[in-house]
Amino acid sequence: DAGVIQSPRHEVTEMGQEVTLRCKPISGHNSLFWYRQTMMRGLELLIYFNNNVPIDDSGMPEDRFSAKMPNASFSTLKIQPSEPRDSAVYFCASSLSGTAKNIQYFGAGTRLSVL
Amino acid sequence: GENVEQHPSTLSVQEGDSAVIKCTYSDSASNYFPWYKQELGKRPQLIIDIRSNVGEKKDQRIAVTLNKTAKHFSLHITETQPEDSAVYFCAASPSGNTPLVFGKGTRLSVIA
Numbered sequence: 001d002a003g004v005i006q007s008p009r010h011e012v013t014e015m016g017q018e019v020t021l022r023c024k025p026i027s028g029h030n031s032l033f034w035y036r037q038t039m040m041r042g043l044e045l046l047i048y049f050n051n052n053v054p055i056d057d058s059g060m061p062e063d064r065f066s067a068k069m070p071n072a073s074f075s076t077l078k079i080q081p082s083e084p085r086d087s088a089v090y091f092c093a094s095s096l097s098g099t100a101k102n103i104q105y106f107g108a109g110t111r112l113s114v115l
Numbered sequence: 116g117e118n119v120e121q122h123p124s125t126l127s128v129q130e131g132d133s134a135v136i137k138c139t140y141s142d143s144a145s146n147y148f149p150w151y152k153q154e155l156g157k158r159p160q161l162i163i164d165i166r167s168n169v170g171e172k173k174d175q176r177i178a179v180t181l182n183k184t185a186k187h188f189s190l191h192i193t194e195t196q197p198e199d200s201a202v203y204f205c206a207a208s209p210s211g212n213t214p215l216v217f218g219k220g221t222r223l224s225v226i227a
Contacts, residue, residue, distance in 0.1 A: 033214055042219040043159070043204065056214075091158065102147050102208045104215055106158040 004107035006092050012113045018080040021110045024073055025094030033104060034067055034077050035091040043091075049075065050097060082114045117142040119207050121218025128195050129226050136221045138205035139187040145207040148181060148188050149215065153202045162203075163190070195225045 005024040013019055025032045033048040047057040049069045057067070064083070069075040079086055089111050093104040118141040128134045140148075149164035165172045165179045165188065172179050176195075181188040192199055202222050206215040 031214070043217045045214060045217075048214050097213075102210075102213075102215060103149065103161055103164070106160070108158050 004092055004094050004105055006107035006110050008110060010111045013082055014115050015083055016081045019082045021077040021090050023075045023092030023107060026105055029094035029096050031095045031097040032069060032075050033093040037089045084114045087112055087114050117145055117207055117209060117216040119216050119218040121205050121221060123221060125222045127224045130195060132195055134192045134195050134223055136190045136203055138218050140207040142209050144209040147208040149206050150190050151204040159204060197225050197227050200225045
């Protein structure tokens with residue numbers, strides 16, 4: 001298994017532009033998580049899905065952020081319009097929830113720079 | 116909801132010494148406690164975990180202890196090596212259907 005796959009690995013964009021981050025979870029996993037990591041705030045959970053349904057999006061900072069999971073093998077995190085303070089590393093993780101061990105496996109992350 | 120506190124935020128040790136990182140949690144229903152290691156520029160990766168029916172677990176140079184009564188758990192690294200330098204995150208989960216709640220992380224530096 002290739003693990004959780006994220007694309008792109010790096011994204012540089014200008015303020016005001018739309019940014020779309022992509023994630024392919026591990027096959028068979030039924031939960032997917034989007035995190036943002038910065039030096040100041042650490043790892044923040046933005047939103048998570050169970051069986052493709054958004055369960056908790058209370059971590060999404062603003063209406064500029066949106067996430068979708070149209071099927072079990074794909075999710076997107078969109079920022080529109082982007083701002084410099086959105087610069088961070090965005091991680092996607094997946095797990096097989098409902099089991100005794102709720103192990104989350106992380107993707108390699110997308111490093112976003114908004115100029 | 117669950118809240119996880121992690122200390123210290125930074126830790127420097129001499130190579131060969133031991134390192135201890137401590138976490139507390141608030142939800143007594145939490146029953147799964149993993150530890151993740153994140154090397155510079157890399158993804159967080161699971162290094163060891165413990166469930167609430169176990170008090171201690173070891174894997175070579177690393178061990179985790181859990182005190183359910185006090186609601187705290189700790190990571191112990193013995194005979195530290197430079198490659199142990201990384202950020203370590205603790206986490207807690209009340210059930211298999213809820214996401215992990217992470218601590219803020221501890222930056223460990225092992226000085227050769």
